Amino acid sequence: MQRRAAQERSSETVMENRPVKRLVRRFREPGIRGHQAAAGWLFLLPVIVILGLFLVLPILLAAWVSFSDWSGNGSPLGPNVHSVGLSNYRHLLTTPGLDQSNFGTSIRNNLYFVVLVVPIQTALSVFLAVLVNRRLRFVGFFRTAFYFPSVTSSVAITVLFLFLFDPTGAINKLLSYAGVTGPAWFYDPRGLFHVILGQLGVTQAPSSLASGTFLGVSYWDWLSGPSIAMCVFIIMVVFTTSGTFMLLFLAALQNIDESVNEAAALDGATEWRKFRYITVPMIRPTIFTVVTLGIIGTWQIFDQIYTGTQGSPSNTTLTPAFLSFTTSFNSNEWGVGAALAFILFGIIVFFTVVTRLATRGQDHVPRRRRFGPPGGSKPGRRSRLASAVSGVLR
Amino acid sequence: VSGTAATAPEQPRALRSTASAVRRRRLGRAMTYSFLLAIAVVYIFPFVIAVVTSFKTEPDATANPLALSPSPATTSAYHDLASQDFGTWVKNSVIVTLSVTFLRVFLDSLAGYALARLRFRGRGAAFTTIILVMAVPGVVLLIPKFLMIRQLGIYDSYYGMIIPLLVDAAGVFIMKNFFESIPVSVEESARIDGASIFRIYWSIVLPMARPALVTIFILSFQGSWNELAHFIISAQSASLNTLTKGVAQLASGQLGSGNRYPLKLAASTLMTIPVAVLFFIFQRRIMNASAGAVKE
Numbered sequence: 001m002q003r004r005a006a007q008e009r010s011s012e013t014v015m016e017n018r019p020v021k022r023l024v025r026r027f028r029e030p031g032i033r034g035h036q037a038a039a040g041w042l043f044l045l046p047v048i049v050i051l052g053l054f055l056v057l058p059i060l061l062a063a064w065v066s067f068s069d070w071s072g073n074g075s076p077l078g079p080n081v082h083s084v085g086l087s088n089y090r091h092l093l094t095t096p097g098l099d100q101s102n103f104g105t106s107i108r109n110n111l112y113f114v115v116l117v118v119p120i121q122t123a124l125s126v127f128l129a130v131l132v133n134r135r136l137r138f139v140g141f142f143r144t145a146f147y148f149p150s151v152t153s154s155v156a157i158t159v160l161f162l163f164l165f166d167p168t169g170a171i172n173k174l175l176s177y178a179g180v181t182g183p184a185w186f187y188d189p190r191g192l193f194h195v196i197l198g199q200l201g202v203t204q205a206p207s208s209l210a211s212g213t214f215l216g217v218s219y220w221d222w223l224s225g226p227s228i229a230m231c232v233f234i235i236m237v238v239f240t241t242s243g244t245f246m247l248l249f250l251a252a253l254q255n256i257d258e259s260v261n262e263a264a265a266l267d268g269a270t271e272w273r274k275f276r277y278i279t280v281p282m283i284r285p286t287i288f289t290v291v292t293l294g295i296i297g298t299w300q301i302f303d304q305i306y307t308g309t310q311g312s313p314s315n316t317t318l319t320p321a322f323l324s325f326t327t328s329f330n331s332n333e334w335g336v337g338a339a340l341a342f343i344l345f346g347i348i349v350f351f352t353v354v355t356r357l358a359t360r361g362q363d364h365v366p367r368r369r370r371f372g373p374p375g376g377s378k379p380g381r382r383s384r385l386a387s388a389v390s391g392v393l394r
Numbered sequence: 395v396s397g398t399a400a401t402a403p404e405q406p407r408a409l410r411s412t413a414s415a416v417r418r419r420r421l422g423r424a425m426t427y428s429f430l431l432a433i434a435v436v437y438i439f440p441f442v443i444a445v446v447t448s449f450k451t452e453p454d455a456t457a458n459p460l461a462l463s464p465s466p467a468t469t470s471a472y473h474d475l476a477s478q479d480f481g482t483w484v485k486n487s488v489i490v491t492l493s494v495t496f497l498r499v500f501l502d503s504l505a506g507y508a509l510a511r512l513r514f515r516g517r518g519a520a521f522t523t524i525i526l527v528m529a530v531p532g533v534v535l536l537i538p539k540f541l542m543i544r545q546l547g548i549y550d551s552y553y554g555m556i557i558p559l560l561v562d563a564a565g566v567f568i569m570k571n572f573f574e575s576i577p578v579s580v581e582e583s584a585r586i587d588g589a590s591i592f593r594i595y596w597s598i599v600l601p602m603a604r605p606a607l608v609t610i611f612i613l614s615f616q617g618s619w620n621e622l623a624h625f626i627i628s629a630q631s632a633s634l635n636t637l638t639k640g641v642a643q644l645a646s647g648q649l650g651s652g653n654r655y656p657l658k659l660a661a662s663t664l665m666t667i668p669v670a671v672l673f674f675i676f677q678r679r680i681m682n683a684s685a686g687a688v689k690e
Contacts, residue, residue, distance in 0.1 A: 036512045039591040043508035044520055046501045047566060053546070054558040055527055058538030065541060076541060131430055136423075143681050145434040148441070151673045153620035155638045156662035159645045160444050163459070163655045170443060170459040239437075247681070300533035303622045307642040321533040328537050329627075338537050345534045 066338035076334070088335040092343065096216055099327070099336055104215025106318040107347075110299060112226040113319070114351075116234050118294040122287065124242045129249035130275065143250070147243035154240070154303040161236045162186065162308060183228050189314035191224025192231060227316030233304055241297070245290045252286040253279070288359045292352060299348050320344045441666075448472070448660035455655045471656035472664075480661065482633060483640035487619060487665075489552065490636060494559045494618040499610050502562055503603060506569025507595050511581070521570070527563040533623065540627040554628040555636075559618055565610045572606035573599065612676055616669050637665040 061076065069084045070076040092103045132143045149157065164170045165185035172182035183190075197203075204210075205220035212219045226234060256279065264274050280287075302321040305311060311318035311326070320340060328337030442462070447455050448471050450464040458465075508514075509521050539558055540549075548554040580602075584594050600607070622638040629635075635643070641661045644654075673680065 035591060037514035040508040040512035040514035040517060043504040043512065043595075046560075047505040047524070048520065050501075050557065050560050051524070051527060051563075054539055054542060054561055055530065055535070058535060058542040059530075061541045061545065062538035065537075075545060077545075128433070131426070131433075134426065136426065136430075140681070142430050142434055144677060145437045147681065148670075148673070149437060151616065151669050152666045153622070153638055153669070155620075155622055155642045155645070156666050159641060159658045159662040160440055162645060163447065163455075163659060164440060164443070166459070166653065166655075168456055168459070173460050239440075243437075296531060300531050302533050302536075303638075303642075306622065306626070307645050310646055321536075325536060325626075328540075334537070341534045341537050345531060348531050348534075 062338045062341065065334050066342055068335055070334050072328075072332040072334055084335065088339040089343070091336050092339060093215070099333070101216030102315065102318065102323055102327075103320070103340065104217035105221075105315050106320045106323045107215065108217060108222055108224070109226065109230055109316060110301070110319045113230060113234060113237075113301065114295060114298040116226060117237050117298045118291060120234070121238045121241050121245060121294060122290050124238060125245035125290065126249050126283070126287070128242060128246040129253055130279065132246070133250055133253045143246075146246055149240045150243040152240070155307050157236060157240055158304045158307040161232060165232045185232050186229050186309055187313055188228035189316045191221075191227055191316070193223060193225030195228070196225075227313070229309060229313055229317050233301070233308070233317060236304065237298070237301070241294075245294075248286055248290060249283060252283040256282045288355070292355055295351050295355060296348055299344065299351065320347070444659045445663050448656050448663050450656050452654065452656055456653065471660035474657050475660055475664070479632065479635065479640060480664075483635050483637045484664075486634060487637040490555050490559075490625075491615060491618045493552075493556045495611060495614040497556075497560050498562050498565055498614040499607055501560060502565035502569045502610050503600060503607060504595070505566045506571075507573055507599060509566070509570045510573035511578070511599075512591070524563045524566050527561070528567070536623055536627050539624070543628050550629045550631055550634065552634070555625055555634065558628065559621065559624060562610075562614065565613065568609060569603070569606055572603055576602055608676065608679065612672060612680065615672055619669055637661075641665060 065076050066088055067083050067085060068076065068081050069087075070081045074080065091097070091099045093100070128146050132139050132146070136142075166172075167182075167184045167187065169185075171185070175182040205218070209220040209223065210218055214222060260278055261274055264278060269277075300321050301319050302325070305317055305319055305322045306325075309317045311322055321344060324337045324340040324344065326337075327340060328334050331337075443460070446462055446464060447459070449467050449469065450458075450461075451466065451468055451470070454461075454465060505524075509517060509524075543549050543554040543558065546554075548557070576599075580598055581594050584598050589598075620638065621636075622642055625634075625636050625639045641658070644661060645658055
């Protein structure tokens, strides 16, 4: 999901390749308007009907299901289905039980996933973009190599990683050459932080952390870090998305006037200082866009979990998206599953809004550092798609 | 770069420092190359391993996961795939992908044209709605879509698999932006000559919109070929499995029992070929266009 969003975003910029001239686009002859209204609605009709049928109405239907006791038999609008108020939501948020602890676990897993993937993929894609932005021979080859994983399906990549990270697979073979015995990866439920603490001699939870729970998960387990199995998914997603985001950063980098860098070089600036004081401020809007897209995408991880582990080992790769699916389709608790989907929606909106608030006022290239030719810079150089999306989310 | 050397004053000390700067730059360049190469290996090697392993026997794949030459080399994984439902999966993926792709190109361009050029009441509201849609996360919609597909009686059919995927707000957006960027004068003269609105759209505007149409084509093809979640919730019969769904079930169902990696990797290699071919055909366009896109 994340990759798709990013790809849509990246190729949207294709459109701006040609000189964008806003031309008079409205025909003002009065006689033609009637025709245009009819044709306009006719042209829009298929899109609007499909949007209504498969987006607006489904959301309303699911909202009803999340407040109902529908068990999957017959129509959710049938006479035997009753409203249960907020019971399904309470089941997840306040009523102790399996639903709640599964929900808490999935939130913990996904939270670590987001917190690790988003910064790593953003940093890596900036890094790759800076590398391939140089005037080098074969640079096209390197760009292609880094981008290729983004093209493939998440299913194919997951199958590949299942093989690479098999307990007797390629990665552990490689590690064995270095004298390291690799973990069982996809089969290893131990949390990364717990493993590190274990190395330091802390194997038992301190009593203060063992007793208290939040969302059915003990504080000690909240602090487990991502499981080793989840770490493989983290590596995998970074591997597949870094190329997509690299292209976005490459576009931003090529917008920086080379003379600025040359002037800085003449003044004796080091590579790092040029990067820190010229590059980063100039690509700041793109960084925010990538972080936002990253957060939206990583909270939705589903395909990889479905293909790879189905939430195992010990639920440590369970994510809200996958849990919502199994709760509905496998356990037939449709109300709870739908409620979970809406909570996930809320989480995504919340995180996006927080990011936007935290970066408000900084999401444009600072005026004084705008070195481009006068008049050549539109307000905020990022693509209009991104500004539209963020405008909506703001 | 050469400007630095040219402006260097003619004192010996400065010359020496220029020479060392050149040496440093050369060293830096060599380091950059070896670094890039190392990263490229990390990015490419997994795919090489996937292809090679698909020609291995199962014991060979397990014992020598890193070996780059299969011993013995065998195509039995591919034969096994052929004897399974793989053909059905390919057929379904092709049907769904082509339908979704061509219908999206058509519907997106229709809607984009209306939003960009036709003047009518409610246009702004329609556009806002379409933009809002882009903000709804896809995974959240899985259960809602399933409910609606069932309610409409198109569950477990091609209709249920194809029609909901035609919602493509981003595509409409791309088309609208594109139409706004091309001159309106040609259309105006056609209209003065008495051409109907659909005729103007079909024979004048669409041919001009080729770059945008290609973009939608690439996005839609890749998106629907790689789609998994929607097919999980819109159909259940094995005869309607697409490649993604079939291979995903192959992968997850066998976890634990005999690993069958050559078979799985053969399947994932084959399913990657169409998108890889598409990528290499339009590579210049995908890479360069978006890289140079913001230069105006």
